Amino acid sequence: MLSNISMDGLPQVPYAPSNLSLVSMAQSFPAMIAILLGLIGVLSVVVSTSGKPTHPLANPPRWNQTTLSKRIEFLKNGRAILSDARKRYGKQPYRLIVDTGECLILPPEYAATIRNSMDLSFAQAIEKNFSGHVSGFEMYAVLLHEQRLVQNVVKDQLTKYLNVLTKPLSEEASHALDVIFGQDTEWRETVIADSILQLIARLSTRVFLGDTMCRNTAWLEASKAYTVASFTMILKMTALPSSLKFLVPWFSSEAKDVFKHGATCRAILTPLLAERRALKAEARRNGKPEPVFNDMIDWFEQKSGGKGYDPALFQIALSFVAIHTTITMRRQARRTVVLPSGLVIKKGEQIAVDGFNMSDPTVYPDPHRYDIYRYQRMRTSTDRATVSQSHLVSTGPNNLSFGHGAQGCPGRFFAANEMKIAMCHLLLKFDWELAEGTDLESRFLFGETEALWKGNRLRFRRRREEVDLEGLAYV
Structure with a gap:
């Protein structure tokens, strides 16, 4: 999984839609907005019966506001709201109404306290926040598989075979860059976000689906379209109550597009999955060893025994997390949990650990300045x-x-390896410089999320590399 966190501890996204204004939200599904307006009166008077919370609510609704309006307010101004809460509560836990609802915010130190608690579920938080219960968005619930299929395959197989995968990844990087950037020695320009999206899609698919699918244009386009469309729609559904989100596909043409792109992905994958299973069945009938492919299709089949999971759905999910995901330390309590400090987290409660330490100057000197040698200096420290x-x-x-x-x-570990291989090819084979008008200031997008402008362009030209990457021997 690829993740980006800004230097003040807030999540960034490498590719983000630009039309996430409240106006566009309303235009996306006006009927849903109408339904919400009709139900706000009911929803605003529902009183929790679980007892009075023990931690202060940093941004409570005013007398003329609803919780829904506070969630939308966080979408519009989450960074300032979070900053204000930090100043008021310091390193004390507090509650915050965020875009996905009420959340208990824990100080950074609690990351060590809760790190191994399986009763505080990342998978359940993802399913809830990414609408995994909504038709067309089921892939966001795959982490809840009873065998923890994705987590175990990534940990046991993907990480284990990293050294074996280095050569095919490097070969695919070389081929992909020839396709994306060409071999022209004259200066040209590219929208770098689009080009990197293509590169990552190719490299990840090489490992997930093999050496044929990674060059299958139909699959690459369909998986990218699904990624962008579903993530955009998730953001637009964020402030809606979970109990009403199932209605969105009935009213939103954009949600129907997500379903359509997902169906296209499934149609492309199904013949490949069927072919793989047929090859293995034939080998068994003939008393021969089953063919081994060493890719995610193969590893999912081995781990699951071919039962209890939807192969196409899991592959679509992998493509999404490789291309575009944001990971924070959010959790949802599967049952009531009492921490060593005495803090009680109730069943169903959403929590998040604040990433503020990444912008703390006592932890990282001058944290908001890009310092290419920051971590190199850390490696030379005498402090283990x-x-x-x-x-x-x-x-x-x-x-x-x-x-x-x-x-x-x-x-x-796979993401780091993939990134390093891509960077070796990009830096050794091309000269790069900023194009005119490049904007290096981060832009606030929604909630607490920021990113660079997705339209930024870079100039590039092919150069003769000092190291022949294709001629390297892999041992």
């Missing part, structure tokens, strides 16, 4: 704890980019 936190895949209270603990991102 500092050294242990200096690596890209390191996790902990001071770096929650990949989460932390038993539910930390299991794919971070």
Whole structure:
């Protein structure tokens, strides 16, 4: 899984839709808005029977507001709301109405406390926040599979075979860059977000679906279209009550597009999955060893025994997390949990660990300045704890980019390896410079999320690399 966290601990996205205004939300499904307006009166008077919360609510609705309006307010101004809450409550837990509802915000130090608690579920938080119960969005519930199929395959197979995968990934990177950027030695320009999206889709598909599908234009386009359309729609549904989201596909043409793109992905994958199973069945009938492919299709089949899961749905989910995902240390309580400090987290409660340490100058000097040698200096420290936190895949209270603990991102080792291979090819084979008009200021998008402008362009030209990557021997 690929994740981006800004230097102040807030999630970034590498590719984000630009039409996420409240106006566009209303235009996307006006009938839903009408239904909501009719039900606001009812929803606003529902009183919880679970007892009075023990932690302060940082942004309670005023007398003339509803919880729904506060969720929309967070979508519009989440960064300022979160900053204000931090100043008022310091390192004390507090509740906050965020875009997905009420959430208990824990100080960074709690990352170590809850890191291995399986009663605080990342998978359930994803299913709820990403609308995995809504038709067309079922793939956001795949992490809830009873065998933890995605998590275990990534941990046991994908990470295990990283060294074996280096050569095919490098070969695919070389081919993909020839297709995306060409070999022209004259300066040209590209919208870098689009080009990187293509590159990552190719490399990830090489491992997930094999050496044929990674060059299948129909699959690449369909999986990218699904990724962008579903993520855009999720953001537009964020402030809607979970109990009403199932109605969205009936009223929104954009939600229907998500379903259509998902169906296209399934139609492309189904023959490949059927062919694989037929080859293995034939080998068994003939008393021969079953063919081994060493890709995610193969590993899912091995782990599941071919039963109890939807292969196409799981592959679509993998394509999404490879191309576009944001990971924070959010959890949902599967049952009531009492932490060592005495803090009680009630069943069904949403929690999140604040990533503020990533912008704390006592942890990272001058944290808002890009410093290419920051982590290199950390590796030379005499403090072993500092050294242990200096690596890209390191996790902990001071770096929650990949989460932390038993539910930390299991794919971070693959993501790091894939990124390094891509960077080697990009930097050795091309000269790069900023195009005129490039905007390097981060832009607020929604909630607490920020990103660079997706229209940024870079100039590039092919160069003769000092190291012949294609001629390297892999041992």
